[in-house]
Amino acid sequence: MRIFPSSRLLPWLLATFASACAFAATVVDNTLLTREPSGANWAGYGRTFDEQRFSPLKQINAGNIQRLGLAWTLELDDVPNVTTVPLAVDGVIYFAAGYSIVHAVDARRGKLLWRYDPEVTKVGGQKLKTAWGSRGLAFWKGRIYVGTQDGRLVALDAKTGKPAWSTMTIAKDDNRYITGAPKVFNGLVVIGHGGADYGPIRGYVTAYDAETGKQRWRFHTVPGNPADGFENKAMAMAAQTWTGEWWKHGGGGTVWNAMTYDPEFNRIYLGTGNGAPWNQKIRSPGGGDNLFLCSVVALDADTGEYVWHYQTNPGETWDYNSAMDMVLADLTIEGKQRKVMLHAPKNGFFYVIDRENGKLISAEKIVKATWAEKIDIASGRPVENLAARYPKGGARVSPANQGAHSWHPMAFNPGTGLAYIPVRESEDFYSDQGVDTKHWKHPPGMVFSTGLAPGAAPADGPLMEPTSALLAWNPRTQQQAWRVPTPGEYSGGVLTTAGKLVFQGDAGGKLNAYDAERGTRLWAADLGVGTLSPPITYTMNGRQYVSVLAGWMGGSTVYGKRSAEAGWVGREQPRRLLTFVLDGNGALPRPPQHTRPTPVDDPAFVVDAAKAKHGAMAFALNCLTCHGMNAIAGGYAPDLRASPIPLSLEAMDGIVRQGGLAQRGMPPFADLSREDVDAIRHYLRQRAREDLKK
Incomplete structure (x- = not known):
């Protein structure tokens, strides 16, 4: 009776065993996340429970x-x-x-x-x-x-x-x-x-x-x-x-x-x-x-x-x-x-x-x-x-x-x-000048x-x-x-x-x-x-x-x-x-393309200073997170100084208050009034003109 495989079968068995091991699913549990000395996987946020990265x-x-x-x-x-x-x-x-x-x-x-x-x-x-x-x-x-x-x-x-x-x-x-x-x-x-x-x-x-x-x-x-x-x-x-x-x-x-x-x-x-x-x-x-x-x-x-x-x-x-x-x-x-x-x-x-x-x-x-x-x-x-x-x-x-x-x-x-x-x-x-700290409530x-x-x-x-x-x-x-x-x-x-x-x-x-x-x-x-x-x-x-x-x-x-x-x-x-x-030899699909937004303007648009001041506050409270401080955007949301949308009150109101782009990730701001939206438009035109002069 042959106890060990023949020399012909041994390489095949070893290869089959190695293949089976390679495709055996790793069990990610407390044991693996506590200590994984192999480093084969990065199975946790910090790789292991200690968060050492x-x-x-x-x-x-x-x-x-x-x-x-x-x-x-x-x-x-x-x-x-x-x-x-x-x-x-x-x-x-x-x-x-x-x-x-x-x-x-x-x-x-x-x-x-x-x-x-x-x-x-x-x-x-x-x-x-x-x-x-x-x-x-x-x-x-x-x-x-x-x-x-x-x-x-x-x-x-x-x-x-x-x-x-x-x-x-x-x-x-x-x-x-x-x-x-x-x-x-x-x-x-x-x-x-x-x-x-x-x-x-x-x-x-x-x-x-x-x-x-x-x-x-x-x-x-x-x-x-x-x-x-x-x-x-x-x-x-x-x-x-x-x-x-x-x-x-x-x-x-x-x-x-x-x-x-x-x-x-x-x-x-x-x-x-x-x-x-x-x-x-x-x-x-x-x-x-x-x-x-x-x-x-x-x-x-x-x-x-x-x-x-x-x-x-x-x-x-x-x-x-x-x-x-x-x-x-x-x-x-x-x-x-x-x-x-x-x-x-x-x-x-x-x-x-x-x-x-x-x-x-x-x-x-x-x-x-x-x-x-x-x-x-x-x-x-x-x-x-x-x-x-x-x-x-x-x-x-x-x-x-x-x-x-x-x-x-x-x-x-x-x-x-x-x-x-x-x-x-x-x-x-940090300043709370002008803030009524005794009666302050979070805005709606x-x-x-x-x-x-x-x-x-x-x-x-x-x-x-x-x-x-x-x-x-x-x-x-x-x-x-x-x-x-x-x-x-x-x-x-x-x-x-x-x-x-x-x-x-x-x-x-x-x-x-x-x-x-x-x-x-x-x-x-x-x-x-x-x-x-x-x-x-x-x-x-x-x-x-x-x-x-x-x-x-x-x-x-x-x-x-x-x-x-x-x-x-x-x-x-x-x-x-x-x-x-x-020894990787890949190439980037396209080289870095450094671009900067170009503010747009409508010469017929007359900026109302009072509206622009109100718009600056409304922008800071509602728009700044996505569209950037001072209306300069750096993320996926558009730079509103360079967008033609704010040139039209109807178009901007349809998006901002009525949710015209909600399916694309722009939520409706129903708590803003039409007057708020118009004030933001004046602020944006003011900002666009400030930066166009530079």
Whole structure:
């Protein structure tokens, strides 16, 4: 009897076995997301639960990075933006683009496998007034999970894109919306929402059964009306830190971006957002810490019960979110191994927190931050500059409300011991002069409103021009290792690898690779358009690939001036997925085309100064998010200075108030009057003529 196969059969059997292994579906679960030493997949937002955005792959390294070339590109002309974090599992890249449209792409050839459109433009209504797009997905046991801009959580079959279930996570007609990535663990999928800048919103997160979509628990991040009772002891405790009738303003604290699951303690950490409204004099006139705004909140992952919190900005009043990524690491500090969390929120400090108990270990400034002198380690509280709270109506403050670090994810490399952070130097002028803080109410409709005076500017000179950089920071010593300037005021999220490389896309249209220890730029490739999306890396058939989405959404469309100056007019530029590999020899479908909008004018149009002033205010409250500050657009929405539509009141009214372009993503603004629309027209003609004279 032959025990072993013949020499003829052995190669065939080995090949068959290898083929079977290659096509065996990877099971994405707690085991894989806790630790995947192979680096073959990028199955989670930060690759693994620790959110380090570190890959153990080193096939691509400092010694051969010059051989890295383009493998393929996939053009995505049918979506307005691609500012998101992709996933890669078993040779398929998944990402959500535009209005939460999920794509699955064959990573070998760059071919679209399936596309799921939740048809947000048909059902989103006023929620389309936000222009941030989807920031990411989750993968769990053969399913993709996506939060839609209109507030649904949808589970899709990863092979076919067919929905397995869908549930509405918010009230039908409230001002909440979803742009953040879900978090999946222990058979649960958890989702938050945004909206605190657009209405009286009380933040919460909800956990659903990943298999069935049934709600398992919900945790509110700020207390509601005491007369209604409190959901738990944590809300009763938090209510002691608020004053006035805060619940009428919502409170805020939305978890619109970062959540981190910690398998060692079986906890989920929530990064919470700003107050609703920003101005604390309105929402909590007697002061107070206003828990759990701008905090890291630890919950039991299975029950949603409160465990601990650390608040980065007690009683915040500057939009200093703590909704930025929370990275888990083990660090040796003063000779002792500590399980820590690394956190760089908007406020300009880098925090190292003991994640077992939530106690602050250290905190130092990573950019200019004038709102506080330092963080007191003993109490964990900031030593504030009281003048920064604009007690007399106005104050220059650094950083600006967009933050020292926004949602664009940082990375941590255990090999170098460094964190890599896309940072921003900036300042803002906060003023509530002319605002009736005692009787303030949020305007009707989904209007961007903060409780501050829109368009206020300092009298002692212009604000500093914002700049950006890639910062390498040593969290153990709380010191800078290196810093590299990057183009524009924002640059993209970061990836680091065991090959001692740091990858980052930038606003100038490059994907860059830096030496992780020294910061020397070793390689750069043209993307054909600027990007903020973070790259990922993975393997197929033994080869390491790097993929990134590119398409200018500008850091946000609000600051269209910056993207317009760089020549990235979003609606005229490509949106694409690019993949790189060693010895790749692909070419971009078309070279970068830098274009700038040309304002149009009608000489017969007589600008009414009073109407233009009113129109400037109406534009700031309703149009600025998509069409840009000072009416200079940098995203997919048109630059209204250069559009012929505002030349006709009938045409503009039909679109703005009556929803003539709702199916294309332009929501109706029914709360505006015809007079408001006409005033906006006068403002736009005024702006067009100002820029035509330059």
